[in-house]
Amino acid sequence: MDFSNINGFVVLDKPQGPTSHQVDHWVREILGIEKVAHIGTLDPNVTGVLTMAIGKAVRLVDVVHESPKEYVGVMRFYEDITEEEVRYYFKKFTGRIYQLPPVRSAVARSLRIKTVYSLDLLEKKDRLVLFHVKCESGTYIRTLCTDIGYVSGKGGQMVDLRRTSTGPFSEDRCITLQDFAAMVELARKGEDKLLRDHILDMTYAFKDYPKIVVKRSAMRNIAHGSDLYAGGIKIIDGKFRKGERVAVISEDNDLVGTGIAMCSSDNIFMKVVDFDHIFLEADDGKDNVVRIGKEAVQKSGSGLHKDIQRSEGRKDTRTGWYGRDTGPEKTADRVWKGKNKGRVYPRSGADKGGGGKERHGRDHQ
Structure with a gap:
């Protein structure tokens, strides 16, 4: 099995002791890959x-990281507290809260x-409380x-914690790092x-998201950076x-990309999804960067990198202009870098290549 072709997720049951980055390192060593x-x-x-x-x-790490997290933990109060009081203060800390x-x-x-x-x-047993919490990503x-203990007047701290889910990835999918290593060894033979059964494909990350299936005829444009x-x-x-956020998939149930809906599903009009991640392969055969309007798609290897990068403020290597739009449109505004730095001039149809730059430079000196 070629591990470099694996594209998906595996849910590990992290033990106490190692950091998350150490687990990253071990998985890289086990698979022999960097990604x-x-x-x-x-x-x-x-x-x-x-x-x-x-x-x-x-x-997709940044996308899945936005998902809610769930934990089971143990908290110890420093003074005696009743079960009714615990429920009261737990309710106080449900909803939008301030956190430092x-x-x-x-x-x-x-x-x-945070929410x-x-x-x-x-x-509850004596001063120990077992609790379950579902919260927004980034909640400590x-x-x-500590805050619940302070507000209750009893004082308190967390003594144990276990994460039970990250978005659609729950502990019923967990395997230990040792089991994962054993599966990889079997795959090498x-x-x-067994390993394939525990690798979840990329669409699994959007199990709970609304999905849009695109026509095959739209795939090429999306691969070159077009929105849906x-x-x-x-x-x-x-x-x-x-x-x-919505997921866009192909007719074969492969993940095409994900982005933000520009309209509701009940009121569809022209532009439907503004992509921030595209996973289609495309090859223009020429430049390393294909620019579509105000967006640039960076090539990686033989295909396009697929992650749309905003090109605002970047240099157009063909003309030397710096501007809000480094795309190929003839009507894009340009900002001259030089004596009149900061001024915005409309780009005319004749403004192409170095000649256009020099003409504008002379006109405004």
Whole structure:
């Protein structure tokens, strides 16, 4: 089995001790490939769901990371507290809450608003409380426990935590790192069925998202950076509103891309999806960068990199202009870099190549 062709996810049951980045390193060594990344960092002492993205799925890490997380944890209060009081303060911390990240964290230590979707008491014994929480990505559970203890007047802290899900990836899909290594060894010997059964394809990340099936005729334009328009839609599976994330798949159920809906599913018009990730292969056979309007698609190897990059403020290597639009349109505005830096001039049809640059330079000196 060629592990370099794996594009998908494997859900590991992280043990206490190693960091999430150490687990990344071990998975890379086991598979012998570099394209591996985890989704949602866990502290060394936290166990549970650590989803590993492999191959092309690495480019979906930021998308899946937006998904809600679920945890089961144990909190200890410093003073006696009744079950009714615990439920009362848990309810107080359900919904939108303020959080200040801990001193040792990967983000700036500034006050943030996070959403706790549910916070339930599962069991209580003396001052120990077993709880389940579903929350927005980026919520610090240790800080949540400390804040509950402070507001209750009893004081408290988190003593144990296990993540049970990250978006669609739940602990019922978990395997240990040792089991994963054993599956890879079997695959090297030609027995790859067990490993394939535990590799989830890229569409699994969008199991709970609305989906749009595109026509084959629209695939080429999308591969070259075009957004999805109404004429390219074959089927809409699920309801969505403007501004929500949707998954775009092919008629063969392969992931084409994902982006933000520009209209609702009940009111479809011209531009339907503004892509931020495209996973189709395309090859223009010429330049390393194909520009479509205000977007650039960077080539990687024999195909296009598929991740759309905004080209605002970048240099057009053909003309030397810096501008809001480095695309091929003749009407794009340009900003002259030089004596009159910062001024915006409309680009005429005659403005092509170095000649256009020199003419504009003389006109405005």
